[in-house]
Amino acid sequence: MGKLLIVGTVAFDAIETPFGKTDKILGGAATFIGLAASQFEVQSAIVSVVGDDFPQEYINLFKDKNIDTSALEVVEGGKTFFWKGKYHNDLNSRDTLVTELNTLADFNPVVPTNFKDSDVVMLGNLHPGIQMSVINQMDKRPKLIILDTMNFWMNNTLEELTQVIKYTDVITINDEEARQLTNEYSLVKAAEAIQKMGPKYVVIKKGEHGALLFNEENVFFAPALPLEEVFDPTGAGDTFAGGFAGHLATTGNTSFNNIKNAVIHGSNLASFCVERFGTQRMIDLHKNEVNKRFHQFKALTQFDIELQ
C-alpha cells in the first residue's frame, strides 16, 4: 500500500451559489484531497493546522477515512482558517468575500516521521514556503511530488513559488493561471514553458471543460462529465488532485500511461464533488458509485474507428 503525504489547508468554508448558501462547513484543500484519495488503497496523512474551534467530529471523520491526523496541529486558543465566497450565476467565477488566515498565518508544518518516506507528496494549494518546508523534511526523494497552486501565490510570492515548481514532478494549475505564469495565451505553449521551469508533467485544469495533461510531445485530455446540475464547484480542483495523487500512490507507477489514468480517476471523482455543497458528496461516496461513473466516462470518450 502506497504512502501519500498531503499538505494543504483544513478550513471552514461559507459558500453561496445560485442554489443556496451555507454557514461554516468543513473545507480546505487538504480536506478535499484526503477525502478523494481515501477512495484508493493508500496510507495517507494530512499536514495542516486548525484552531480549537475545529470540531472533533471532523477529525474523527478523517480517521474513519484512514487519514493519519497526527500532523494536523490543533492550536489551543487559535481559530481555524476561514474562507467565504460567492459564486456567480454561471458558477465559472466567484468572489472571495472573506479570508481569515488565523492559525495558518504562523504555521510551521512538521512531517510525521513515518511519512518521511512517502511515495507521493501532494502539495495542496497554500503558501509555497510551507510547501517547500515539507519537501525539505522528506528523508528521500519521493517518487512523485505533485504541486497544486493558484494565482494568489503568483501575485504575492512568485519567487518562492518558482522555487517549489523547480522541485515538482507534476503541477496542476488552471488555464488562466497557466497563462499568467508563462505569459503564453496558447495552452500548448504555456505547458511547454512550464515544463522548462521544472515539472515533467503539466496538468491544466479547465473546470467544466475538462483537463489537459502535457509531457514532452504527449498530450492527453479528459473531459468533465456533463452533469444535469452543478451545485457547488468548491473543492473540485482539490478533489481532482486527490484522486490523481491517490491513484499514483496506490499504483506506484509514474509512466505516462498511468498518469493518464490518474487524470481520468481525478476527473471522475471531481464530477461527484460538485453535486452537493462542500464535502457532503465525497464523505459518503461509495466505490460502486465511482465505478459506475467510470463506465460513463469511458462511454463518453472512447471510440473505435478504422481508417480507410
Next chain:
Amino acid sequence: MGKLLIVGTVAFDAIETPFGKTDKILGGAATFIGLAASQFEVQSAIVSVVGDDFPQEYINLFKDKNIDTSALEVVEGGKTFFWKGKYHNDLNSRDTLVTELNTLADFNPVVPTNFKDSDVVMLGNLHPGIQMSVINQMDKRPKLIILDTMNFWMNNTLEELTQVIKYTDVITINDEEARQLTNEYSLVKAAEAIQKMGPKYVVIKKGEHGALLFNEENVFFAPALPLEEVFDPTGAGDTFAGGFAGHLATTGNTSFNNIKNAVIHGSNLASFCVERFGTQRMIDLHKNEVNKRFHQFKALTQFDIELQ
C-alpha cells in the same frame, strides 16, 4: 458512393484577427461544408447563390473538389453575399462589422433532380425558409437531415426555425445557442429539451472546448485538438459539420457509434481549418495529413484502465 446535398451560403468574407486581416476572400457555410466533405468518397452538390462578381476560379475549385455546382445560381448583375468580421483577442468572440445579403435576399433554392434522392442533406447556416424549401423538394425522406443554425435565426425567425428543427435528425448548435433555444443553462438539460423539439441527435459545439453528442441517455464528447496557435476560427463550425456529414454520407450508417465517429472526423477536420485564414488550409489539405492528425486525436483521448 453516398450522395450529400449541401445548402448554405457561398460568400465573400473579410476577416480581421489579432494576427492579420484579409480583403474579400472565399467564405460561406456551404463552401466550408463542401470542402470538408470533399475529404470523403461522396458525391456532393451545393445549393446556393452568388453574384456575377464571384470569380470563375472559385467555381472551378468546387468542381476540382468533385462538388456539383449546377445548383449554385449565378445572378447576372447581382453581388455575392458579403460578411466582414473582427475577432477579439481571445478569438472566442467576434463583432460582425458588415453583412450585405445581396443576391441571398431573394434566393429561391432549386435542388438538382439527381440530388433529390440524396442520402444526407446538410442544411448549413442560413434562413430557415430556404432550409425548409430544400427539405420539401426532396423526392424521398433522406437517411439523415442535419441542421446547422445560429442565434440570428432564433432572434428573427424562430417560428420558421422551429419548423425546420422538427424535420431534422441531427442539429449542430453552439453552447450559447443551445441555452438560448431552450432556456436551460445545463447543456445536458438543453440537449434533452432540443430532442423533444425533433432531432434525435444533438451536437453541441463548444469551440476550443470540443463538442458533445447527445442521443437519449447516450453522451459522447470529442475535444478540440490543442493547437499551438489558432489563427482564424472562421468556418470551423461549418468544417465540423462538413466532416460530420461527409462521413455519414459515405458510410450510410446512422447508428450512434457511427455518429460518434462522425463527430471525431468533424473535430479532426475543424482543427485544420483554424490554422490559416478562411478556406486556405482546407483547399490543399491532404488525406495523409488528416490521417496523421486522426492518430493524434486517438492519443489525446483514448485510455485503457482496468478497474480493481
